[in-house]
Amino acid sequence: MTAPLRIGYIPLVDATTLLVAVDQGFTAAEGLSVELVREVSWSNVRDKLNIGLFDAAHLLSPVAIASSLGIGHVRVPLIVPFNLGYNGNAITVSPRLFAALLSAGDSDITDPNVSARALARVVADRKKRGVETLTFGMTFPFSNHNYQLRYWMASGGVDPDEDVRLVVLPPPYMVESLVSGHVDGFCVGAPWNSVAVDLGVGNILHFGCEIMAHVSEKVLALREHWAGENHDTVAALVRSMSRASEFVGKIENRERVVYIVAHRLETLPELVHRTLGGNLKITPEGAIRKNDSYIVIDRSRANRPDPVQAAWAYAQIVRWGQAPLSDELQMTAENVFRPDLYDGAVGNAHGQAGGGKIADSVGAFVGPDFEARDIAGYLAAWRNKRVRQPRLSVVR
Amino acid sequence: MVETRKGLDPSGHGTVSSGEQRDSALKIAIVDESSIRAAILEDGLREAGFTQVQRIAETHNLLARIYALDPDVILIDLENPSRDVLEQMFQMSRAVKRPVAMFVDQSDSASIQAAVDASVSAYIVDGLKKERVTSILDLCISRFNAFARLQSELDHAKDALEERKIIDRAKGILMKAKNLTEEKAYVLLRTTAMNENKKIIEIAQSVITAAELLK
Numbered sequence: 166m167t168a169p170l171r172i173g174y175i176p177l178v179d180a181t182t183l184l185v186a187v188d189q190g191f192t193a194a195e196g197l198s199v200e201l202v203r204e205v206s207w208s209n210v211r212d213k214l215n216i217g218l219f220d221a222a223h224l225l226s227p228v229a230i231a232s233s234l235g236i237g238h239v240r241v242p243l244i245v246p247f248n249l250g251y252n253g254n255a256i257t258v259s260p261r262l263f264a265a266l267l268s269a270g271d272s273d274i275t276d277p278n279v280s281a282r283a284l285a286r287v288v289a290d291r292k293k294r295g296v297e298t299l300t301f302g303m304t305f306p307f308s309n310h311n312y313q314l315r316y317w318m319a320s321g322g323v324d325p326d327e328d329v330r331l332v333v334l335p336p337p338y339m340v341e342s343l344v345s346g347h348v349d350g351f352c353v354g355a356p357w358n359s360v361a362v363d364l365g366v367g368n369i370l371h372f373g374c375e376i377m378a379h380v381s382e383k384v385l386a387l388r389e390h391w392a393g394e395n396h397d398t399v400a401a402l403v404r405s406m407s408r409a410s411e412f413v414g415k416i417e418n419r420e421r422v423v424y425i426v427a428h429r430l431e432t433l434p435e436l437v438h439r440t441l442g443g444n445l446k447i448t449p450e451g452a453i454r455k456n457d458s459y460i461v462i463d464r465s466r467a468n469r470p471d472p473v474q475a476a477w478a479y480a481q482i483v484r485w486g487q488a489p490l491s492d493e494l495q496m497t498a499e500n501v502f503r504p505d506l507y508d509g510a511v512g513n514a515h516g517q518a519g520g521g522k523i524a525d526s527v528g529a530f531v532g533p534d535f536e537a538r539d540i541a542g543y544l545a546a547w548r549n550k551r552v553r554q555p556r557l558s559v560v561r
Numbered sequence: 562m563v564e565t566r567k568g569l570d571p572s573g574h575g576t577v578s579s580g581e582q583r584d585s586a587l588k589i590a591i592v593d594e595s596s597i598r599a600a601i602l603e604d605g606l607r608e609a610g611f612t613q614v615q616r617i618a619e620t621h622n623l624l625a626r627i628y629a630l631d632p633d634v635i636l637i638d639l640e641n642p643s644r645d646v647l648e649q650m651f652q653m654s655r656a657v658k659r660p661v662a663m664f665v666d667q668s669d670s671a672s673i674q675a676a677v678d679a680s681v682s683a684y685i686v687d688g689l690k691k692e693r694v695t696s697i698l699d700l701c702i703s704r705f706n707a708f709a710r711l712q713s714e715l716d717h718a719k720d721a722l723e724e725r726k727i728i729d730r731a732k733g734i735l736m737k738a739k740n741l742t743e744e745k746a747y748v749l750l751r752t753t754a755m756n757e758n759k760k761i762i763e764i765a766q767s768v769i770t771a772a773e774l775l776k
Contacts, residue, residue, distance in 0.1 A: 205642040208682075216673050237648065306649055332624065333649040335642030347622060 169198040170398070173210045174223035176203055176430040177336065178355035178440045179253045179383045181422065181462055183223050186409035188425045194408070195401040203429075206335060207305045214386060215241040221402065223249060224386040227307035227478040230498045233389075234479075236488045237306060242389040242497075245470045246399055246506035247406045249383040253440070253460035254310055254373030255358040256317065258350035259343055260449070262287070262299070263368040275454075277371055277530045281321025288328050302334035302342055302351035310352040312481040313376045319547075320531045325485075343367050354382070355440035355460065356432050363436075365449035372445070374458040378528030381474035382460075384502075392506070403510035407464060414463030469513060470502035473526050476537035484544055495540060588613045589697065590632035592623065594641060598708045602636065605704045606697070624649065634694055635684040636701055639677065647684055672698065679705040724762045731765035734772045 172187075174180045184201070186192050192199045204210045207225060211232055214222040229243045258266065267274055269283040269290075288299060303310035315325040325331055334342055334351065340361045342348045350370070351357075361367030373380070385406060392399050412418050419441065426441075427434040439445050443459030446452070461467045479498035483490045507513070527535045533546035589611055593599040599616045606614045617626055620643040627635065627650070637644050672695075676682060679702040685694050728750065735746040750768070754761040 205640055206644040208644045208648050209639055212673065212677060212682075216677060218674075218677060305645055333646045335645055337642060338620075342621075345621070 169200055170220040170402070171200050171202055171218065172221045172223070173202045173204050173213055173219040175205075175207065175210060175336070176432075177223075177253075177383075178426060178430070178437055179250050179460065179462065180223045180429075181426050181441070182249050182406055182410045182413055182468075183385065184429045185413055185422055185425055186405045188429070189409060189412060189421070191405040191408045191412070192402070195405040197398070197401055197405060201429075207308075211238065214243070214388065215239065217388070217391070220391060221385055221387050224384055225305055225308045226381040226384050226474065227309065227312070227482065228305065229384055229386045230475055230478050230501050231307040231482065231487070232386075233497055233501045234482075234488060234494055236482070243386045243501060244389045244392050244506070245384040245386055245475075245502045246392070246510070247385040247403050248381055248468050248470050248474075248502075249385055249406075250460060250462035250467050251379055251382055252372070252374040252377075252458055253354050253382050253462075254313060254352055255355075255369050255445070255459075256314065256350060256352045256371045256373075256376075257343070257358045257361050257367040258370050259346075259366065260368055262349045263370065266370070274370075275375075277317055277375055278320065280370060281317050281323070283321070284318060285321040285323050288323050292328075298329055299349045300330040300332060300347065302332055302339050302348040302353070304336055304353055305333060306487065307482065309373065309377075309380055309382055309478075310354075312478075312485070313373050313380075314352045315485060316481075316529065316532075317371070317376050340364065340366065356430070356436040359436045359439055359445060360432075362446050362449060368449070369445060369447035369454070372443075372454070372456050372459050374456055376530055378458060378530075379461075380477065380527055381471065381502075384470070399506060400510040403507055407468060407511045410462065410464035410468050414465065469507050470504050471526065472499040472502045472504070473535075473537045475499045475502040476540065477527050477535055480535065480540045480543060483540065484547065490541060490544070499537075585610045585612050587611060587634060587693070587697075588630065588632040589615070589634045589636065590627060590630050591616045592620070592635065592637040592641060592643065592647075594618060594620070595638065595708075598638070598705070601708055602701060602704050605700050609696070609700055611697070620646070623647075633685065634697055636697075637682050637684070638705075639680040639682050644682060650684070675702050679703075680709070681705045724765075727762060727769065728765045731768040734768055738772075 172183065174183055187199045187201050202219065204213070207228060210219070210222045210224060211228055213219045214224070215232065226245075229245055231237050232240070233242045234240065265287045266280055266283040269286040270279050271282065272279050274280050274283060291298065301314055303314055305311065311331065314331060318325045318329065323329060332348065334348065336353050336357050339348075339351045339353050339357045343351065343361055344364075344366050352373070358367070358369050362369055385402070387399065413422050419438075423434045423437045423441065426437045430437070440460060443457050444453060444455045445459065447454045475498045476495060479488075479495055482488045488494060504513075529535070533543055536543050589606060591599050591602050591614065593602070593616070596618055599618065603614045603616055615630055615632070617623065620641065623643050623646045635647065637647060676698060681701050683694065683698050683701065731750060732743055732746040735741055735749060736743060739746075741749065750761055750764050754764045757764070
């Protein structure tokens with residue numbers, strides 16, 4: 166038995182693999198003693214990992230990269246030997262904004278192209294009438310929640326920095342902020358979108374995977390320095406996570422998984438069920454939307470760190486002015502995701518992606534294909550695209 | 562590690578050196594949902610000569626409040642989820658009058674550690690000399706620690722009182738059921754606890770539970 170590991174996490178459904186690894190005994194089976202520490206903010210998780218109070222952490226993918234680049238905070242190189250999952254977010258809006266989008270929509274509003282154009286019309290209309298700008302909540306400056314909202318808005322011609330207000334809100338405060346009218350919508354992970362819908366105060370407008378089909382959401386992050394000195398522990402940790410992920414992927418274990426997660430999150434098992442099944446109630450009236458890619462955490466698809474995903478996150482960081490574009494920074498970002506450590510611990514039997522060979526592994530709903538080897542060209546294509554008139558009809 | 566120079570005793574740090582004179586003009590915002598701790602902190606800062614101290618207890622619309630206050634230093638409780646909200650200030654230099662940076666820099670991991678241990682985090686306006694805020698952070702760390710001690714003493718006292726009540730109830734049940742004096746009832750609880758290698762409070766709780774069941 167090695168020295169006890171302290172691992173920080175935020176109570177969200179996308180921590181499932183980590184929670185199951187510990188609570189179902191997969192870490193203990195690898196001879197690891199783990200103390201899971203529940204945290205209240207991403208800043209705390211990052212700082213406690215950075216200064217060594219945590220050995221590992223459940224972390225937003227872009228935060229692992231930002232920390233390694235030293236943007237937004239002190240520079241502490243982190244590495245990712247295991248991807249906890251893809252996707253899992255959703256954009257929820259108040260029933261009032263939803264109604265406004267519906268009436269401004271020129272066709273099926275479940276198409277993000279249509280909803281983004283509708284948003285642009287609502288924003289323009291409010292500006293004309295002198296009504297206060299719309300405010301959207303997201304969880305952290307370096308997060309897919311931020312980037313997904315921005316990506317979606319910008320595609321319809323809304324400038325996320327000028328035409329609306331984006332505010333950081335801790336996930337547990339999202340729903341009450343929607344109720345109080347402090348925000349008109351938000352992008353957040355599970356279970357908070359479902360909580361808003363169940364309370365009748367929000368409509369889920371889009372799943373995150375409708376904006377970007379395949380984007381690394383949460384990772385297991387370690388300090389590079391610590392990982393370098395604890396090879397065996399890192400490998401054991403990755404193996405235990407991989408076993409947990411396999412366990413999570415088997416439908417016959419669903420009840421047990423839901424129990425563990427709901428217990429740790431202190432939330433309703435029903436909400437965890439819906440999330441894991443990608444089967445969400447999207448309106449207070451009870452309409453259901455199902456998407457198998459809503460959250461992807463099973464072993465065959467989710468766990469091998471993919472440097473293309475790191476490059477993608479870095480491209481978003483650059484696109485929204487959080488860091489300059491340079492080959493050096495991009496290389497640093499890509500090196501955060503370590504498929505070699507994953508393969509060394511568990512092999513790559515499933516032949517998961519990695520190594521920057523796939524042309525576009527993100528699958529955004531609109532815009533140029535993402536090319537990790539040419540981020541400058543990718544971003545330039547976006548700028549070109551933005552000056553074009555929005556298309557009037559969309560052929561899907 | 563930061564030494565704890567100041568406790569709750571207000572005496573002994575009334576003098577302000579000339580270097581700190583200018584610092585009395587620093588605007589300090591305290592973001593803390595615990596009004597008692599915030600008060601302890603504010604008192605400490607005022608005693609140390611900082612006159613412009615503002616408390617923000619309500620985290621609703623936190624950024625707007627902070628922009629309105631335009632503080633030089635922001636102190637926030639680490640257990641406050643709204644810490645993430647402050648991180649946004651690094652991002653929106655266009656919207657903020659002055660960009661803000663966290664006090665501690667890379668070379669300062671001991672300070673971070675001490676601050677995190679004490680559960681406090683500080684943000685300062687970019688460009689403010691570190692030495693000028695060191696004393697503020699030191700003071701906050703010691704005050705946060707003092708508050709944590711007070712809190713744990715209070716919890717301890719509460720627990721003790723709670724135990725006392727439970728034992729009294731158990732004694733009462735035994736006195737009535739077995740027609741014992743108070744002293745004999747207590748002796749019975751104590752010897753049973755010793756024989757079963759348990760705490761007296763556990764035995765008392767069992768007596769109460771059993772009595773409830775037999776009602």
